[in-house]
Amino acid sequence: MAFISSGYNPDKPMENRITDIGPKKYDNFYPPVIAKNKGKWQYHEILEPGVLVHVSETGDKVFTVRVGAARLMSISLIREACEIADKHCDGYLRFTTRNNIEFMVDSKDKVAPLKKDLAGRKFAAGSFKFPVGGTGAGITNCVHTQGWIHCHTPATDASGTVKATMDVLFDDFQSMRLPAKLRVSMACCLNMCGAVHCSDIAILGYHRKPPLLDHEYLDKMCEIPLAISACPTAAIKPTKMELPDGTMVNTVSVKAEKCMFCGNCYTMCPSMPLADTEGDGIVLMAGGKISNRISKPKFSKIVVAFIPNEMPRWPTMTKTIKKMVDVYAKDANKYERLGDWAERIGWEKFFEKCELEFTHHLIDDFRDAAYLTWRHTTQFKFTG
Amino acid sequence: MAKHKTPLLDQLESGPWPSFVSDLKQEAESRAKNEKGLDYQVPVDVCEDLLGVLELSYKHGRTHWKHGGIVGVFGYGGGVIGRYCDQPQMFPGVAHFHTMRVNQPSGKYYTTKFLNDLMNIWELRGSGLTNMHGSTGDIVLIGTTTPQLEEIFFELTHNMGTDLGGSGGNLRTPSDCLGMSRCEYACYDTQELCHHMTLQYQDELHRPAFPYKFKFKFDGCPNCCVASIARSDLAFIGTWRDDIRIDQKAVKAYVGGEFPPNAGAHAGRDWGAFDIQKEVIKLCPTGCMRYEDGKLEINTPDCTRCMHCINVMPRALRVGLDKGISILCGAKAPIVEGAQIATLLVPFMKVEEPYDEIKELIEKVWDYWMEEGKNRERVGELIKRNGMQKMLEKCGLKPLPQHVQEPRSNPYVFWKEEEVPGGFTRDINEFRKHHSR
Numbered sequence: 001m002a003f004i005s006s007g008y009n010p011d012k013p014m015e016n017r018i019t020d021i022g023p024k025k026y027d028n029f030y031p032p033v034i035a036k037n038k039g040k041w042q043y044h045e046i047l048e049p050g051v052l053v054h055v056s057e058t059g060d061k062v063f064t065v066r067v068g069a070a071r072l073m074s075i076s077l078i079r080e081a082c083e084i085a086d087k088h089c090d091g092y093l094r095f096t097t098r099n100n101i102e103f104m105v106d107s108k109d110k111v112a113p114l115k116k117d118l119a120g121r122k123f124a125a126g127s128f129k130f131p132v133g134g135t136g137a138g139i140t141n142c143v144h145t146q147g148w149i150h151c152h153t154p155a156t157d158a159s160g161t162v163k164a165t166m167d168v169l170f171d172d173f174q175s176m177r178l179p180a181k182l183r184v185s186m187a188c189c190l191n192m193c194g195a196v197h198c199s200d201i202a203i204l205g206y207h208r209k210p211p212l213l214d215h216e217y218l219d220k221m222c223e224i225p226l227a228i229s230a231c232p233t234a235a236i237k238p239t240k241m242e243l244p245d246g247t248m249v250n251t252v253s254v255k256a257e258k259c260m261f262c263g264n265c266y267t268m269c270p271s272m273p274l275a276d277t278e279g280d281g282i283v284l285m286a287g288g289k290i291s292n293r294i295s296k297p298k299f300s301k302i303v304v305a306f307i308p309n310e311m312p313r314w315p316t317m318t319k320t321i322k323k324m325v326d327v328y329a330k331d332a333n334k335y336e337r338l339g340d341w342a343e344r345i346g347w348e349k350f351f352e353k354c355e356l357e358f359t360h361h362l363i364d365d366f367r368d369a370a371y372l373t374w375r376h377t378t379q380f381k382f383t384g
Numbered sequence: 385m386a387k388h389k390t391p392l393l394d395q396l397e398s399g400p401w402p403s404f405v406s407d408l409k410q411e412a413e414s415r416a417k418n419e420k421g422l423d424y425q426v427p428v429d430v431c432e433d434l435l436g437v438l439e440l441s442y443k444h445g446r447t448h449w450k451h452g453g454i455v456g457v458f459g460y461g462g463g464v465i466g467r468y469c470d471q472p473q474m475f476p477g478v479a480h481f482h483t484m485r486v487n488q489p490s491g492k493y494y495t496t497k498f499l500n501d502l503m504n505i506w507e508l509r510g511s512g513l514t515n516m517h518g519s520t521g522d523i524v525l526i527g528t529t530t531p532q533l534e535e536i537f538f539e540l541t542h543n544m545g546t547d548l549g550g551s552g553g554n555l556r557t558p559s560d561c562l563g564m565s566r567c568e569y570a571c572y573d574t575q576e577l578c579h580h581m582t583l584q585y586q587d588e589l590h591r592p593a594f595p596y597k598f599k600f601k602f603d604g605c606p607n608c609c610v611a612s613i614a615r616s617d618l619a620f621i622g623t624w625r626d627d628i629r630i631d632q633k634a635v636k637a638y639v640g641g642e643f644p645p646n647a648g649a650h651a652g653r654d655w656g657a658f659d660i661q662k663e664v665i666k667l668c669p670t671g672c673m674r675y676e677d678g679k680l681e682i683n684t685p686d687c688t689r690c691m692h693c694i695n696v697m698p699r700a701l702r703v704g705l706d707k708g709i710s711i712l713c714g715a716k717a718p719i720v721e722g723a724q725i726a727t728l729l730v731p732f733m734k735v736e737e738p739y740d741e742i743k744e745l746i747e748k749v750w751d752y753w754m755e756e757g758k759n760r761e762r763v764g765e766l767i768k769r770n771g772m773q774k775m776l777e778k779c780g781l782k783p784l785p786q787h788v789q790e791p792r793s794n795p796y797v798f799w800k801e802e803e804v805p806g807g808f809t810r811d812i813n814e815f816r817k818h819h820s821r
Contacts, residue, residue: 018541020586029493074411082496123406125397136649148441167399176652192717195615
């Protein structure tokens with residue numbers, strides 16, 4: 001490999017340097033129909049799963065075809081999306097917050113050929129490259145984090161758990177039979193860079209063993225006070241220790257019964273890894289939402305405290321998720337989000353109907369907010 | 385012939401959902417073929433080795449990535465995440481595998497020209513793998529080596545007219561919903577405000593000076609498609625103060641079954657004929673609506689703008705004309721002290737260029753947080769630690785009933801000395817003149 005210079009001169013880093021310009025302005029990328037009708041849209045309608053029309057007061061319409069995508073995407077796939085956009089959409093496309101791709105056209109007769117083109121494109125092993133769907137009262141794309149592809153703290157993989165889940169929920173990605181929209185989100189550790197804590201169903205990677213302590217290296221690699229102060233439960237204390245060769249080192253001790261395995265210490269100190277084959281796995285949460293529609297935004301609740309990592313397809317996890325979705329689909333009222341349904345029937349009924357075991361792990365015992373989640377009334381339902 | 389056997393990952397190639405494994409293999413093959421005859425600046429087998437190390441994680445049930453090192457571009461303290469493999473001998477192609485976050489354009493619209501140009505840079509100088517997009521909103525370029533960082537940055541700024549995003553203890557790349565560009569619910573131009581604030585605060589974005597991360601998100605209406613209320617330190621959510629605009633003729637058309645309710649979102653199942661009483665009037669959380677004698681009435685002072693009726697009948701109901709934003713503060717994921725949903729800070733503010741009122745508030749929040757926030761304490765945690773009163777005081781905001789769900793139920797009020805006539809300094813001897821020991 002011969003190094004190819006971009007023009008950057010490492011000896012004079014400030015020469016011709018351009019910084020702090022921010023992103024390119026958004027209106028460089030508007031399809032003409034969007035540029036012309038911005039702020040003039042009157043209403044929209046979902047014509048079929050994955051296909052929307054927005055109607056402007058000028059009489060213009062924009063038809064959007066939404067497709068799911070793995071958020072981990074190669075340049076080959078992005079180029080293929082561009083090729084489709086060049087062919088059908090005058091060279092414009094957009095992405096949604098939930099990792100879908102949207103192809104927009106300005107007349108209805110362009111929709112069918114676009115859809116046909118998208119549906120016909122598959123990977124060599126058979127999965128769709130651009131499945132149309134993700135609208136209305138169905139399941140849209142599952143947002144997720146990096147997992148084992150690229151992160152140092154995950155308790156599970158992200159791309160794999162999502163692929164396995166979306167395969168199981170695929171019919172609901174391409175249809176709109178649910179009482180309301182249902183958002184599934186995935187975060188591979190408590191850091192939740194995906195912020196899944198307000199999702200209808202959340203898949204969360206979780207560690208269950210306190211950190212390992214690399215005593216020989218700990219003081220060399222970490223700022224011990226930072227590791228100590230990182231712990232939300234004050235489980236970490238400074239200590240000294242004699243290594244087998246007789247050297248005394250500064251290190252830390254961890255009070256196991258105070259550890260809730262958040263991994264904050266590991267973020268501050270690489271000599272405190274948590275990852276463990278048996279210890280790590282999946283937590284399932286349910287009933288959260290971000291919309292202010294009808295009821296307030298709310299947190300997802302822990303409904304399954306632990307499911308082991310079952311590579312490569314996590315069958316126990318996907319079966320449990322599918323069960324929740326199906327029971328909700330059958331039982332909830334029109335417009336009722338999963339969390340609103342669980343609250344109406346009572347969480348005790350939710351566990352019964354979804355055939356989930358209630359264990360002590362599901363009773364909150366973290367800080368003051370815990371008390372507010374206990375039952376302070378004689379009103380409850382009996383369950384089998 | 386694949387470099388590494390991946391029997392576990394291969395099982396993720398079946399099923400209908402787009403397979404990231406198939407996509408990784410496709411990229412590995414494309415690099416091996418190298419039809420363009422490129423002189424790849426990172427190992428040609430980078431995708432092969434990524435599949436290999438991922439397979440090993442599937443076997444072990446543990447990650448094989450080390451903590452990030454300090455890498456970046458000159459003058460910036462964010463935008464690049466250092467990443468190294470913990471098995472570099474087995475997988476030399478991904479021994480150094482850094483991420484670059486590229487600030488996405490507001491609304492995530494692209495021309496194919498822009499994307500293709502970006503892909504050309506990334507094909508030559510990186511792994512050819514991306515996230516479209518990362519959780520915060522950036523275009524994430526996954527996997528390159530340290531010598532390529534400045535080269536990519538130079539190409540981005542000189543040839544693409546774009547910049548890196550944020551990481552670490554700084555302003556993270558702001559993100560937005562698509563807003564007025566294609567949505568009739570948007571109460572302000574989310575893309576314009578997002579873009580403006582991103583440019584306004586470039587220094588805060590590129591040069592970490594905060595106790596921890598800080599996120600802005602811009603949602604055009606209370607439907608909150610970009611989840612600002614759940615995951616941003618400052619959430620700017622569109623709202624309005626006047627009447628919901630009603631087209632009575634269109635309401636009748638919904639009642640008569642001419643238009644599909646909820647914009648067709650429930651078409652996949654037979655829910656029976658549309659029943660405005662059951663589906664709109666009775667589901668209104670404040671009971672502020674009436675439909676009698678073919679006329680819909682909304683008692684605006686009682687409306688909390690939840691969007692349900694508008695979502696159900698978008699052709700008949702439109703958001704009001706006196707539009708602006710509600711500003712909420714302090715949402716975050718669990719680390720460190722537990723997850724938080726944002727708290728209402730400013731019930732209503734107009735969105736008017738040059739947005740001075742909004743900037744003033746942002747800077748007051750930052751001043752307070754930078755002065756009193758502890759290392760790795762998000763602003764939401766600071767509010768919890770020091771109280772909402774303090775936050776309002778620091779922002780110069782008058783406490784309002786809108787700020788709380790309900791007033792406190794404990795009487796443990798921390799009166800301030802200046803609030804109590806005569807202050808706290810008293811003379812015990814004077815007291816004892818009237819009260820014996």
